[in-house]
Amino acid sequence: MSQYTVVLLSSIIMYIVLAVSWTMFSAPTGYVSLATAAFFGAGIYTTAFLGEFIPLPLLMLVGGIVSFVLAFLVGAITLRLRGVYFTIFTFGLVELLKNLVLWFEIKFTHVRGRFVVSIDHTTVFWSLLVLLALLLVAVALIKRSRFGRALQAVGESEDAAAHIGVNTTLVKVTAFAVSAFAAGAAGAAMATRWSYIDPGIAFNSLMSFMPVLMAIFGGMRKTAGPVIGAILFAYLEELLITRFPSLYMIIFGAIMVGVILFLPDGIMGLVTKLTRRGAKTLEHS
Amino acid sequence: MNILEGHGLTKAFGGRVAVDNVDFTLAEGEILGLIGPNGAGKTTLFNLISGALSIDAGTVTLTDSDAGTRRVSGLKPHKICHLGIARTFQAAKNFPGMSLYDNILSSAQFGNKHISDKDAKAKTDKVIEFTGLEPLMDKSVKDIPLAGQKRLEVARALATNPSILLLDEVMAGLNPSEVEESMRLVTKINESGITIIMIEHVMKAIMSICGRILVLHHGQKLAEGSPEEISSDKSVIEVYLGG
Numbered sequence: 441m442s443q444y445t446v447v448l449l450s451s452i453i454m455y456i457v458l459a460v461s462w463t464m465f466s467a468p469t470g471y472v473s474l475a476t477a478a479f480f481g482a483g484i485y486t487t488a489f490l491g492e493f494i495p496l497p498l499l500m501l502v503g504g505i506v507s508f509v510l511a512f513l514v515g516a517i518t519l520r521l522r523g524v525y526f527t528i529f530t531f532g533l534v535e536l537l538k539n540l541v542l543w544f545e546i547k548f549t550h551v552r553g554r555f556v557v558s559i560d561h562t563t564v565f566w567s568l569l570v571l572l573a574l575l576l577v578a579v580a581l582i583k584r585s586r587f588g589r590a591l592q593a594v595g596e597s598e599d600a601a602a603h604i605g606v607n608t609t610l611v612k613v614t615a616f617a618v619s620a621f622a623a624g625a626a627g628a629a630m631a632t633r634w635s636y637i638d639p640g641i642a643f644n645s646l647m648s649f650m651p652v653l654m655a656i657f658g659g660m661r662k663t664a665g666p667v668i669g670a671i672l673f674a675y676l677e678e679l680l681i682t683r684f685p686s687l688y689m690i691i692f693g694a695i696m697v698g699v700i701l702f703l704p705d706g707i708m709g710l711v712t713k714l715t716r717r718g719a720k721t722l723e724h725s
Numbered sequence: 726m727n728i729l730e731g732h733g734l735t736k737a738f739g740g741r742v743a744v745d746n747v748d749f750t751l752a753e754g755e756i757l758g759l760i761g762p763n764g765a766g767k768t769t770l771f772n773l774i775s776g777a778l779s780i781d782a783g784t785v786t787l788t789d790s791d792a793g794t795r796r797v798s799g800l801k802p803h804k805i806c807h808l809g810i811a812r813t814f815q816a817a818k819n820f821p822g823m824s825l826y827d828n829i830l831s832s833a834q835f836g837n838k839h840i841s842d843k844d845a846k847a848k849t850d851k852v853i854e855f856t857g858l859e860p861l862m863d864k865s866v867k868d869i870p871l872a873g874q875k876r877l878e879v880a881r882a883l884a885t886n887p888s889i890l891l892l893d894e895v896m897a898g899l900n901p902s903e904v905e906e907s908m909r910l911v912t913k914i915n916e917s918g919i920t921i922i923m924i925e926h927v928m929k930a931i932m933s934i935c936g937r938i939l940v941l942h943h944g945q946k947l948a949e950g951s952p953e954e955i956s957s958d959k960s961v962i963e964v965y966l967g968g
């Protein structure tokens with residue numbers, strides 16, 4: 441593969457990881473998180489701090505653990521908040537972390553940004569691919585487990601779930617933290633992409649919105665939804681940026697509006713509908 | 726033996742006192758009826774017992790022959806459920822995205838600590854048979870008529886293996902023959918050894934299956950006694966039965 445392809449594929453895999461991990465928590469529970477950028481950024485800073493000392497797989501593990509712990513603590517406080525309050529708080533978390541890191545750097549290390557070790561593109565690509573594979577396995581296992589059923593119960597009726605013995609807080613916080621692990625690990629791997637980072641680059645709120653849009657675009661009912669959403673989205677982005685650089689955001693916005701209005705279950709919902717109709721037509725013919 | 730006791734239970738919403746210094750006892754094996762006009766605080770009292778709402782003042786204690794007397798007020802709902810207190814909701818809160826079977830299986834799995842999948846499934850089958858839900862098994866939960874929804878609420882509560890069951894208007898909105906069936910089910914649950922508190926506006930049901938009745942009015946206990954005593958109590962007739 442050419443370096444260009446490797447880099448493009450790495451970006452796409454990163455988006456898939458973020459979209460799938462976001463969906464893993466937010467789709468069944470109905471709690472819309474905008475904290476992805478916070479966990480992604482925590483991963484980036486893990487590599488910025490430790491990149492010289494440990495190899496990439498370990499960096500990803502540490503970045504994942506840092507985000508997991510962060511999400512667990514934040515979740516324990518905020519998952520009592522319901523609906524839009526939770527969403528607003530998670531978004532605030534991105535800004536909070538950004539400014540906290542900035543304050544720390546200026547106060548204690550007297551730098552605004554940091555240089556990040558460079559790791560070759562192929563290693564990053566394979567590491568991300570392994571992360572994605574592990575994430576997909578985890579998602580499939582969770583869906584089939586009691587834990588997955590508990591998540592679904594919380595999403596459908598949190599009060600009813602609590603009264604049949606589900607520790608709703610623990611279930612929500614754990615799922616939130618597992619999803620954060622994946623985002624943190626992805627951030628740790630992607631950090632090597634930039635040679636220089638600062639809090640503004642690492643905690644970029646776009647990274648909170650992209651996974652949500654991708655999941656809506658692809659559909660959230662099946663795991664294939666966010667995967668397809670991320671692939672199409674990343675590809676579309678690339679295509680529009682090169683073909684229509686000035687109109688790209690407008691076209692992009694129009695497509696999103698169209699999807700939300702006409703395909704409430706996303707692309708996957710459309711595929712399911714079409715295949716079902718196809719199967720019916722076959723039956724009748 | 727009193728299996729459940731409430732002392733000085735109080736809950737206010739803003740300035741409005743919904744439950745006002747209420748004491749109650751529940752004897753093992755009985756069916757206690759809880760009645761009172763709309764807004765009297767009946768559901769709120771259930772919410773205090775089951776942990777759905779925090780208590781402003783007062784305590785709830787549970788006594789069981791193995792573990793002695795324990796305080797349940799202040800515990801989270803899932804803990805209270807694990808201690809053997811189950812409830813239904815006035816407006817059914819079944820899980821619409823799950824099959825009827827999975828609705829009940831969820832209760833069996835989460836309501837009983839350390840239960841194996843095999844035992845949870847066995848429990849689910851037993852509850853389905855006990856509550857007579859077999860004819861509805863292949864229906865989507867959203868398509869089940871009201872009587873079935875209420876029955877499923879009861880089944881979900883039963884699958885957690887309670888010693889105490891709180892029923893919040895499981896007969897509201899049912900036609901006379903459905904009420905009859907529901908009364909039979911409640912009696913059968915009680916005969917299986919489960920102590921019951923039931924909130925109900927259907928007087929016929931309350932009077933014929935409850936051993937004892939407690940009347941709430943404006944959050945306060947207005948009267949308490951056997952169905953005969955309650956139906957001849959002057960203050961009760963004035964605020965409630967008179968109409």
Ligand SMILES: Nc1ncnc2c1ncn2[C@@H]1O[C@H](COP(=O)(O)OP(=O)(O)OP(=O)(O)O)[C@@H](O)[C@H]1O
Nearest residue numbers: 738741743761762763764765766767768769770815
């Ligand atoms: N979560 C809540 N927040 C605010 N006020 C509440 C809440 N729950 C109940 N109330 C108020 O408390 C009072 C008692 O309500 P509750 O639902 O306990 O009455 P009820 O006896 O169950 O009535 P009904 O027979 O209509 O079900 C009412 O005035 C109600 O508006």
Ligand SMILES: [Mg+2]
Nearest residue numbers: 767768769815
């Ligand atoms: Mg009520």
